[in-house]
Amino acid sequence: MADNVVKPERPGGFLDFLPPDYLAREKMLGTIQKIFRSFGFDPIETPRIEFLKTLAGETSDTGKNIFHIKSTHDDEPLAIPFDHTVPFARILAANPYNAKKRTGIRLPWRRMVVGPVFRADTPQSGRYRQFYQFDADIAGTSSMLADAEIVAIMFLTMEALGVKKFKIRLNNRKILNGLAILADIHDRGEVKADDITKEMMRILDKIDKIGLEKVLAELQSEPKTPFDPAPALSEDAIVKIRAFLDLKGSNEEKLKLCGNVFQEISVAEEGIDELRQILDYIAGMGIPAEAVDIDFSIARGLDYYTGPVMETILLDAPEFGSVFGGGRYNGLVSRFTGAELPATGSSIGVDRLFAALSHLGAIDRAEQTVTEVMVLRLEKDRDADYLQMAAELRGAGMNAEVCLADDTTFKNQFNFAITRGMKFAIICGGNEFETQTVQVKNLQTRKQEEIPRNEMIHYFKREN
């Protein structure tokens, strides 16, 4: 075998989670899950492999970021999901509610999901090709109660994770659609106004990255081909957009000023009204007003949003971008059913959030192991006793292991217990067997106590 040694390496963009990271991440995921479930979001899981047609649908440009599977066993090409939203839409389409049989999914439905998604990018430093997303979506209602709930979850999740300084930015695609009308975007030859509008939103979304002036310049650049959706806005339109993005004041004031800008552009007025409702509802849920910022520059990258959009920024780590984003999308299920279904939802980039919280010092990696107590094996021919001690400790609810080190000297086993991060060691040698006692060593305080053998369990019941 030695001639054929394989390097034990991972492809770029894929992570291992060894115990300290795994346990810290598990804690974070548990905190998030608790918040989501407290709102009644039901967990589901969909496969890691789907038909390519399910994932890519009728669009062509998403297909290139999807990992495709080589399979000679299937008639249809297979691929790996790049998000949880498309499989959610498939689940909804495949399980319509039947009131008589009481089968299928009764809407409205809150569902959560957590698991890895995949992007077929070029491997490069800091870019994940596999990363966990934690999603919460509500399908089957147009009510802004649902969108408000997403905002509330963002707030409560950040709070539960111990993040002190964050801001939830809120906007509405309907207002941006109004902006496209204001900017006089219309069909241009082969290019539809709708596509030019989406391109405008994609460009607006870059303000954080490249700044306002570069965004405005990009909005003015001329199309390079007859099919280029470049907005190519007029000087007049740019003046209006600049004024719109410059609206200042409290959330209420901004919405009022925004109302003045979009008088009689009904789609924008609808969008403004929806944001007002969301602000009212989150107040009802006890979310402090200052946690949320109406920000008219927020567009969110994805094409499929149709209403309110929202994202969460860590104020002390803005370089990580949005760690928890979402919005309303009403068209996604129509890929499968031909009919619209109102839905709103959100997604946490778990690995990005974990990296950001680590950067902020908010992640505790102190736990190296799940084991609490290690039983040292000091006397030959006493293994049955050591095994029994560990079994007793387990029976009392502790995580306990016998030391399996080949070098069974006290020194080595004790050192092993410490470097592996155990909390307690049970030390029982010849003397202790004779006097029917054990030494319990607290490896954090270094305190050691001699306990009668038959009271060992009680000691831990008292300590913990």
Added chain:
Amino acid sequence: MADNVVKPERPGGFLDFLPPDYLAREKMLGTIQKIFRSFGFDPIETPRIEFLKTLAGETSDTGKNIFHIKSTHDDEPLAIPFDHTVPFARILAANPYNAKKRTGIRLPWRRMVVGPVFRADTPQSGRYRQFYQFDADIAGTSSMLADAEIVAIMFLTMEALGVKKFKIRLNNRKILNGLAILADIHDRGEVKADDITKEMMRILDKIDKIGLEKVLAELQSEPKTPFDPAPALSEDAIVKIRAFLDLKGSNEEKLKLCGNVFQEISVAEEGIDELRQILDYIAGMGIPAEAVDIDFSIARGLDYYTGPVMETILLDAPEFGSVFGGGRYNGLVSRFTGAELPATGSSIGVDRLFAALSHLGAIDRAEQTVTEVMVLRLEKDRDADYLQMAAELRGAGMNAEVCLADDTTFKNQFNFAITRGMKFAIICGGNEFETQTVQVKNLQTRKQEEIPRNEMIHYFKREN
């Protein structure tokens, strides 16, 4: 979009888990995890995509059951893991312990992992192409304490899952290697004795499926090509194998009789001694002797086992085969390092076990949702109040949702709460707002109580 509707279907062999299944499966996984962690098995996670060379190594025949990824971004081919053991070996090879820096993995190490693995089979009814495996392995010790711990975990896991009738079958590859010597297996032209022995084990492993006589016949059939490892055993060898497989008695008696068979075949004697040690150790851990059966026909399919092998059979559902199997393998890490590392481990086929327990009626799918309380929205313009009630309930540790149904009649919302499986409904209409009360309806007992609004939380603290 409607012209281009995509069928909302999954590829064959892949499962969706909707809430009732998800929640029942989550409970099962939680039970297993608790047992594993109580023994100090530390959780890790490895990526869902690895280099093909990592997974397939120098062997060629496993490669065909691996899903390969199309990627233009990588120099090396990528693929999807078919088990957790090979990535575990990669992790061990990539993280050697450095005592000075205290980095890397200090051995011996117990690690657990749970997650999906994938087999690129032809889709057919009942055969999963994605399924969860829950693995526990111990690396870095040759001690039979480790193998005994695996047997103990099998027992305690089955017990914790409420399985009444099961049997853990135990054998040792070393005894079967002794059997190969007894059967006079040797190099034959191009075919190595070792490969013929492995083929013998693969055939022996089919006794449960095809019966003893067919197995013995297969062991006698002639090789079809010069490279066929068919054992082609002599009549004399078959007589010996039949006698060996027919050894009867208690575990101790079987081992004694087996010792008579293999006098002076030292590898088999070593194997017998290892099994004796395991039986002693599990007794020390309080595992009842009758839970374990020495069964000399057990070989386990995988090539890489080198010592004790074990598997768990549900006596009331034997058709599901082994639901929890494992064994010692000392050579797997050498793929990456060129050197052997002793290891032993086990794997639960989670989806098979879930199917088997469902078949036995041991899986409770009663939970449809995580929500415990639904707040009905009966009065217009009172949404802020309903939102606040739900928020209060959450604050008190309940999972609570406001009803989002478009049809806000009492009848519809009440029906919604019942069909969605809620435990309680909060009913608060005009009268209740006037008297500052709420009606709490227990949807299981159908008991309804009027409670002062400001005592609602106390009601639930009392009830739950």
